[in-house]
């Protein structure tokens with residue numbers, strides 16, 4: 001059979017069983033967390049031409065630049081079709097997504113990247129270390145969570161962006177802000193969105209929670225390098241222009257809703273991470 005015949009056969013099979021054919025790039029992961037992470041949420045405008053097209057638990061942002069769309073993060077693999085449905089619900093065309101920015105190479109934020117890149121033709125962009133892990137679809141060797149060994153669909157083509165560099169598309173300028181610690185390559189993204197003359201600095205903050213695999217110690221020599229990274233992330237979060245904070249895990253923004261609209265939101269996010277890290281170090285020292 002040629003590939004076309006196989007596709008037709010799969011479609012016929014799907015029609016007969018009522019199920020969609022198995023797609024390796026959207027194969028469900030972490031189904032036990034799905035109700036929480038992928039809790040259905042209506043797409044919503046954050047400010048100006050910035051929207052949320054993700055879920056109750058995991059954030060996915062959309063920026064309309066006037067010359068194409070930018071998406072930030074991709075949630076779990078099985079989330080990809082739902083994200084594109086939310087983009088369409090806002091009246092945008094999924095094929096107009098030009099870039100997908102990644103905050104961290106973990107399955108809960110990067111799992112859907114491969115499917116979204118394939119289905120839209122968009123270019124995935126990440127830090128150098130983020131890109132390295134995305135291409136393998138697994139945790140980096142020096143990731144505090146490497147012990148979990150959760151694999152996700154690898155992203156073959158990833159463009160690298162450095163800390164402080166700007167990505168320009170249409171009327172949007174998105175600045176990459178390295179916020180390492182949770183992963184070595186974690187990157188937050190900052191841009192301005194306007195409604196008429198009124199503008200807001202918006203930050204999509206990467207995860208800053210100090211979680212680790214079984215037996216990992218932040219007080220070990222390798223862990224101390226990670227702690228030093230966290231300090232860099234906290235410093236970056238403290239100075240980034242920030243009127244509105246969207247966090248990779250929605251509930252960590254400190255707001256009741258899906259984002260926090262407060263000039264202190266980013267600093268509060270850094271403080272919460274600092275406290276959690278201090279508690280974790282303290283616990284390890286008393287073990």
Ligand SMILES: [Zn+2]
Pocket residue numbers: 104106182207
């Ligand atoms: Zn993570």
